[in-house]
Amino acid sequence: MTTYMNIDAGNHRLEIGSTWYRKSVQRSPVNTECKLLLLKHAFEQLGCIAVEFRTHWLNHASRNAIERLGARLDGVLRSHLVLPDGSVRDTCVYSILCQEWPAVQQHLAYQLTRPRD
Numbered sequence: 001m002t003t004y005m006n007i008d009a010g011n012h013r014l015e016i017g018s019t020w021y022r023k024s025v026q027r028s029p030v031n032t033e034c035k036l037l038l039l040k041h042a043f044e045q046l047g048c049i050a051v052e053f054r055t056h057w058l059n060h061a062s063r064n065a066i067e068r069l070g071a072r073l074d075g076v077l078r079s080h081l082v083l084p085d086g087s088v089r090d091t092c093v094y095s096i097l098c099q100e101w102p103a104v105q106q107h108l109a110y111q112l113t114r115p116r117d
Contacts, residue, residue: 066092
């Protein structure tokens with residue numbers, strides 16, 4: 001599952017998140033294809049100027065997946081959220097800008113067609 005969230009129509013931006021895949025499809029083309037479709041719709045149909053991704057500082061698998069998409073780290077929101085267990089989360093904020101979209105789209109399309117090991 002992955003979805004649009006934090007839609008800010010006035011500023012032409014949104015977040016793609018709440019991504020959860022079972023282990024058997026992690027590091028498969030599933031995430032790449034889903035994100036390609038969501039990004040294409042966001043930039044080409046909704047007219048977004050930026051699409052954001054957020055994840056826990058300690059979630060290296062998620063951070064790596066976001067970076068593989070072509071998103072750039074904008075910064076870290078320190079002590080951003082208090083989690084249910086009482087721990088405090090630092091949040092990494094990534095984005096893809098509309099002017100970066102053509103190169104990102106080409107990169108993702110290649111990732112989906114390249115031979116897999």
